[in-house]
Amino acid sequence: DKSVVEVPSPRSGVISALGAREGDVLQVGSMLVEFADGDSRESNTVVGSMNSVQSPASSVSEKIPDETDSEVLPKGIPAAGKKVSATPSVRALARRLGVDIQSVTPTGRLRNITESDVEQAATQTSSETPQEPLRGMRAAMERRMTDAHARVVAAMAADEADVGSWSARTDVTVRVIRAIVAGCHAEPGLNAWFDDEAMMISRRDRIDLGVAVDSEGGLFVPVIADIGEKDSNALRIELDELKKKVESRNLDPQSIRGATLTYSNYGALSVRFAQMVVVPPQVAILGSGQVHDAAVVVDGEVRSTRLLPISITFDHRVVTGGEAARFLRAVIGDLEHPD
Numbered sequence: 497d498k499s500v501v502e503v504p505s506p507r508s509g510v511i512s513a514l515g516a517r518e519g520d521v522l523q524v525g526s527m528l529v530e531f532a533d534g535d536s537r538e539s540n541t542v543v544g545s546m547n548s549v550q551s552p553a554s555s556v557s558e559k560i561p562d563e564t565d566s567e568v569l570p571k572g573i574p575a576a577g578k579k580v581s582a583t584p585s586v587r588a589l590a591r592r593l594g595v596d597i598q599s600v601t602p603t604g605r606l607r608n609i610t611e612s613d614v615e616q617a618a619t620q621t622s623s624e625t626p627q628e629p630l631r632g633m634r635a636a637m638e639r640r641m642t643d644a645h646a647r648v649v650a651a652m653a654a655d656e657a658d659v660g661s662w663s664a665r666t667d668v669t670v671r672v673i674r675a676i677v678a679g680c681h682a683e684p685g686l687n688a689w690f691d692d693e694a695m696m697i698s699r700r701d702r703i704d705l706g707v708a709v710d711s712e713g714g715l716f717v718p719v720i721a722d723i724g725e726k727d728s729n730a731l732r733i734e735l736d737e738l739k740k741k742v743e744s745r746n747l748d749p750q751s752i753r754g755a756t757l758t759y760s761n762y763g764a765l766s767v768r769f770a771q772m773v774v775v776p777p778q779v780a781i782l783g784s785g786q787v788h789d790a791a792v793v794v795d796g797e798v799r800s801t802r803l804l805p806i807s808i809t810f811d812h813r814v815v816t817g818g819e820a821a822r823f824l825r826a827v828i829g830d831l832e833h834p835d
Contacts, residue, residue, distance in 0.1 A: 504581060507606055509533065524585050582609040593618040633714035640775055647692060648774045651812040653820050657831040659787060660801030666835045668804070669707075669761050670731045672784045675830040676759060677703060677724045679782070682826035683819050687756050689777035690814045697779075697814050706755030706778075707735065709742045710765070716742045717775075719755045763787065768805045780810040780820070782827065804831060 515527035522528070580597055582590075586609055590597040593614060600617045602609040630638055662671075680687040680703050688699045703724050706717040718738040723731065741747045760783040762770045768785035775781075785805030791798050806828055810820045 504583065504608075505529075506583070506604070506608060507531070524588075580609060581607060586611055586614060590614045590617075633716065637714050641773055644773050644775045647776055649812045650771070650774055650809050651815075651817065651820070652771045652807060652809045653817070653824050654769055654805065654807035655824060655828055656790075656803040656805050657828040658792065658801050659804045659831060661832070661834040662802070663835055667728065667732060668763065668784065668787065669735060670728050671831065671835060672761065672782075672804075672806075672827075673705060673707075673720075673723055673731055673759060674728065675827045676705065676757065676782060678830035679823045679827040680724075680757070683823040685819050686780040686808075686810065686815060686823050688779050688814070689756065690779050690811060691777060692813070700756040702756070704754050704756045706752075706758035707738065708758060708760035708762075709739060711742050713745065716747060716752065717755065717758060718742065718747055718751050719753065721754070757782070759783070763805070769807050771807070772809045774809055774811050776811075778811075779815050780808060780823070782806065782808045806831070 510532040511529045512532040513530040515529060516522055580600075581602065581604070582597060587597055589611055590600070595614050595617045597609065597614070600609050600613050603613055604610045629635075659666075684699050685697075687703050688697055690697045702722050704719050704721045705723045706719050709716045709718065718741070720726075720731065720734050720738070726734070738747075738751070741751070755778060758772075758775070758778060758781040760770070760772055760781065762772075763784050763786040766786050768788065770783055770785070772781045772783050783806070785807070787802050787804050790801060790803045792801050792803075793799075806824060808820055808824050808827075
């Protein structure tokens with residue numbers, strides 16, 4: 497609705513009537529012009545019967561679909577490839593169906609591409625490429641991620657913790673979970689739920705941590721309740737139990753509900769940094785990357801150590817950059833203490 501495009505005429509002739517005045521807003525498919533011979537009903541064109549035209553007032557009050565033709569270049573800039581004759585609505589249909597309009601064979605009376613041409617090309621493409629519907633957890637993930645992307649204003653902060661003092665047997669996942677408790681004590685606002693309809697934020701006293709678990713069936717996020725009251729051994733036992741339940745598809749609904757904050761150990765997949773998705777009503781998710789060797793400068797001298805990347809994605813609607821930075825600094829400060 498912020499673009500100006502040229503609408504190609506489906507035929508030549510004398511225009512006898514206009515479907516609207518200059519500046520009026522019309523829905524896609526409404527008549528723009530009528531030709532003098534009365535032959536104005538060619539399928540998939542921008543012309544039609546005057547009787548089918550809505551009044552400008554009623555058209556303006558309705559929601560207008562976005563049919564902007566991004567393929568039409570400003571005047572004077574040549575388009576790459578062959579010249580394609582197609583109306584904006586047909587081009588929009590091609591974009592929605594993932595069809596390269598340059599490859600479509602036109603069958604229109606004036607060698608223009610019609611909707612049926614695009615649909616036929618889409619059918620041929622689908623038959624050549626195996627497809628399968630999203631089901632189960634994959635379908636649930638699609639819904640949750642789409643909803644989260646539409647609602648959350650995501651921002652990210654990241655740094656690395658010097659963990660050179662850790663022993664070789666340190667359990668990275670458990671150690672980071674313990675550090676998350678320190679972060680929540682420093683900035684309680686990140687252990688919270690946000691109701692964006694009621695515009696209310698609820699800061700939680702208890703830390704119920706969702707732990708992202710990758711599996712062949714998709715992404716599962718079981719919850720460890722009240723992590724602040726559990727020692728390292730209890731955390732490891734519960735993590736192992738939850739992982740077994742994920743692998744056996746034996747997670748009960750209650751075990752994946754109620755997380756106030758989420759943790760993802762993507763370092764187990766040999767990744768150092770990642771920008772994760774905050775899932776409402778939570779306001780933050782923290783992740784840890786792969787521990788790696790590095791040379792650092794301390795008091796003017798270079799020494800070898802090991803670094804643990806830490807990143808946090810937060811909902812900037814309710815969490816400030818300063819709050820996220822202080823949370824991250826508290827987590828890293830805790831991690832840098834000898835284990």
